[in-house]
Amino acid sequence: MVTTITGARYLAEFVLPCDEDGVLIRDGAVDVDADGRIRYVGTADAAPEDASRVPHRLPGLLMPGLVNTHCHSPMTVLRGQGEGLPLLRWLAEVIWPREALMTEDDVFWGMTLASAEMLRYGVTTSCEMYFRNEALAAAVQASGARCLITPAIVQAPWPWLGSLDEQLDRVVRFGDTHHEPAGRVRVGIAAHSAYTVPEPYLRQVAEVAQDRDRLLHLHVAETEHEGAEVSARHGGASVPRVLADLGVFRARVLAAHAVWLSDADIALLAEHEVAVAHCPGSNAKLGSGVARLGDLLAAGVTVGLGTDGPASNNDLDLWEEMRLATLLARLRAHDPTAVGARRALELATRCGAAALGLPDIGVLEPGRFADMVHVDVADPAFVPVVEDADLVAHLVFAAPRTAVRDVWVAGRQVVADGVCVTVDTDEARARVQQAAVRLARGV
Secondary structure (H helix, E strand, O other), X not given: OOOXXXXXXXXXXXXXXXXXOOOOEEEXXXXXXXXXXXXXXXXXOOOOOOOOEEEEEEEEEEEEOEEEEEEOHHHXXXXXXXXXXXXXXXXXXXXXXXXXXXXXXXXXXXXXXXXXXXXXOOEEEEEEOOOOHHXXXXXXXXHOOEEEEOOEEOOOOOOOOOOHHHHHHXXXXXXXXXXXXXXXXXXXXXXXXXXXXXXXXXXXXXXXXXXXXXXXXXEEXXXXXXXXXXXXXXXXXXXXXXXXXXXXXXXXXXEEEOOOOOHHHHHHHXXXXXXXXXXXXXXXXXXXXXXXXXXXXXXOOOEEEOOOOOOOXXXXXXXXXXXXXXXXXXXXXXXXXXOOHHHHHHHHOHHXXXXXXXXXXXXXXXXXXXXXXXXXXXXXXXXXXXXXXXXXXXXXXXXXXXXXXXXXXXXXXXXXXXXXXXXXXXXXXXXXXXXXXXXHOOO
């Protein structure tokens, strides 16, 4: 008699679900069904008997995949370009002129290389704000990653971009065609910012997002003076206040960066349940400022972590963002208890998923997708472990990203023994290098 294989059982020294209870399971097991969803999480001793499951023993820790809540990943093609410039000069003098020349192929290979980088670091989901989204979606599908694509609308002098009306129409059609409510590729909508999208279109984008129940993604208060003209037109009101008055916050909104906020702005975000994508690495590198993470969390704002694009970070390493988020929050508050290691890990997993409105990822629990990361705790950075909290602290403050050994998305293995097995990384590197040289030459 042939036994039908119904799924897999992963047995690990430690299972860290990243749920609200913050439990760490020793000698744990995670059962994954053939559809890529989790059936059981708990101790191996208490796991249901099921001879049809293929057992996999993992020497280390199993945890949820990390969630990158704000990125422009195809910008691997522009990684590190324009070093040393403040944000607005960096955009106007270096980034936008090169983006004007980017082709579908450039976006495809830029996203392909980015997917390989993120998956290798245990980042299984990213929220992307970019252009040429057919190519971006194709790259994500091929790599096996999970992605919330939020096609961007922006007023920019790029002939291929078209008018704002044309952009909005294209974005709506893309979403209606590509959004998979339970799939690996889901679609929201983005307006770049209040200073690059005229107010009538901000209203329209918000209405589209509301009508289709899609996430609305935009940059908010990234730098101190970016919204000066917008505020001046509205009697000195802050950009968050202007957005609220325009009705933008009636949609499900993800505000990227949110660095320069007053107490009233934070209260406004909390009132309208606006989520924040906190990008400490990019904010620091561009000298934009240090976001009020502790105050946002105290106000009840849902916060996830983002790397921003690889042109301004310059990597896609969410482990680094966890450390920076924690350290900068403590530095700003002059308080070593301001944000703890457990909270930082939640921001990169469960809270990041909540910020994106994705309730089926971010935690290892029955019913959610098996987006999982196997971490090698034999690395010297994990010694000593005297109590369970030490393991979490080592994950956030000490573990090198090379400790990520295996990664699964919806139960499919995409990284094995530290190597991304779904992407030809050598070809992607070569293609991105060729594109970067061409764009730097202005052709």
